[in-house]
Amino acid sequence: MxxxxxxxxxxxxxxxxxxxxxxxxxxxxxxxxxxxxxxxxxxxxxxxxxxxxxxxxxxxxxxxxxxxxxxxxxxxxxxxxxxxxxxALPQDPEPDEDDPSVATARAEVDRLLVSLGWETSRELAPLSPVHRSLVAAVAALHRLGYSWDAELLKPYGELMLQVARRQLDHMETYDSRTEQVEMAVASAVLFEPVLRALRRLAQEEESARRYGIE
Amino acid sequence: MxxxxxxxxxxxxxxxxxxxxxxxxxxxxxxxxxxxxxxxxxxxxxxxxxxxxxxxxxxxxxxxxxxxxxxxxxxxxxxxxxxxxxxALPQDPEPDEDDPSVATARAEVDRLLVSLGWETSRELAPLSPVHRSLVAAVAALHRLGYSWDAELLKPYGELMLQVARRQLDHMETYDSRTEQVEMAVASAVLFEPVLRALRRLAQEEESARRYGIE
Missing domain, CATH: 1.10.1660.10 (Multidrug-efflux Transporter Regulator; Chain: A; Domain 2)
Structure with missing residues (x-):
């Protein structure tokens, strides 16, 4: 054309x-x-x-x-x-290494990965900006006194692995490698707001089921 | 003190x-x-x-x-x-009603909620900014030609309901109503980055499991 x-x-x-x-x-x-x-x-x-x-x-x-x-x-x-x-996509903030919560959070994230059996993520940790974002996010919780430890986080990790599996399954329905990688990048950008809204809506739904609408 | x-x-x-x-x-x-x-x-x-x-x-x-x-x-x-x-927390963008993708997305979200059996969310839809965010996010996908329909979105909705249930279970471990609502608001702000990083890390892990690290 x-x-x-x-x-x-x-x-x-x-x-x-x-x-x-x-x-x-x-x-x-x-x-x-x-x-x-x-x-x-x-x-x-x-x-x-x-x-x-x-x-x-x-x-x-x-x-x-x-x-x-x-x-x-x-x-x-x-x-x-x-x-x-x-x-290469913009990432969440990096952890501030001067903050003592960061060391605590890093140890907790490591315990989490061991407990989830995510061995590759542990190996890739020193390279991965995604790993650093997780440490920064857990450190922010700790700093404010919300101590979400590995036990509490584990079931969320398992649910997120199910989300990731579905997304890779969907990606694999595309023919070429290039189209597959394109699809993965597009959903990293476009699918985030869908999941966030779905989660908030799920919270409304579950809250209404448990406590009614008075 | x-x-x-x-x-x-x-x-x-x-x-x-x-x-x-x-x-x-x-x-x-x-x-x-x-x-x-x-x-x-x-x-x-x-x-x-x-x-x-x-x-x-x-x-x-x-x-x-x-x-x-x-x-x-x-x-x-x-x-x-x-x-x-x-x-009352800042929400994602509102849908643009002049955009024809928005009507398509709204119908698709309605089919999704029917299929999930989220009746309360359907009732609350005209009031809920979370519902509007979901419509806007699905419309953005449609506009760019990524047609994620109700069937494709449903399993993600089910996973997000499991996330919401865990969060409300955790909230209920706090004693007073005020503390519970405080906890829910804090996690709406602080837990979002944790889940996002967990999901991206899960994608790395699953991708390495499927395709190896060549």
Missing amino acids: RLAELSERSGVSTATIKYYLREGLLPPGHRVNATTAEYGEEHLRRLRLVRALIQVGGIPVATAREVLGHVDDDSLGRTIRLGAALW | RLAELSERSGVSTATIKYYLREGLLPPGHRVNATTAEYGEEHLRRLRLVRALIQVGGIPVATAREVLGHVDDDSLGRTIRLGAALW
Whole structure:
């Protein structure tokens, strides 16, 4: 398809598409002649992901370019390719190492991972920004005196593993590796608000079931 | 205890405590004489919650005051008191009613709630900002062409109900109604990042189990 059709089918203006092309967020089309290029379904798909990252996720262009670089790097193994793409997304705050709650929280998170049997996560811990976010979040609880320990957190870890399994099952319904990694990145950005709202709604529902609506 | 001790035990400066008192975020102490007031454990607990809302949650003082007003209003039934406190917290974006994806998403969310058997949530839907957030989040997916329908969302709803049940079980281990509502509000703010990090970590773990670390 030509640029005009790509614009119409994606709902993104031609000016914005040209900007994404210049910024390297979208691979160039196949040149037909000096002034015309031809675009395919992969451009439409990529454009959808770029909008998810930038317009919905509010991610800066440079970050989006880095994420997409990992998505496209098929020299990487699948776990690393997925990890690299997800780790490049903006993360929650890093733990403040001067805060004594951080050491407590790190030990507690380690006990949690042992108890869950998440051995790979323990191995990857020194590298993983996700692990650091968990330590920071648990440290924030401890600092305020809400001491959520490994025992209390374990069942939530198990539930979140079920969520992750479903998401990877869904990801695997896509044909190519690239589409699968694209899907994983899109849902990291777009699915978070869905889960958050579902959890709050579940709390309303369960609360009404237990205590009624007086 | 006196102000100095309240400051020491809470780790909040006396100037900040005085500010919270002036702003009505903390109930006044019991006057001992013209210049001295006595504070109790309930002040320490409330201070912890105020810090969770303002320092960790980044919630404006006026919003925190509104939330705490609902927490303290024991004329309300428990579901409403919980709901009012949680609804007063900052919510995700509202759906844009001019967007055709919103009508599709609203119908899909309704099918989801029917299929989950969440009858109370359906009844409360016109009032609930949480319901509107879910519609907005599903609409964002649809608009970008990721059509997550009721069938795909249902198992996530069931998992989130299990999360909500655990949280209410934990809440019920606290003695008084006020402490229970305080705990629910604190975890709405503080537990969100823990769950998000747990879910991302679960995805790393499951991905490494399935695809190895090449």
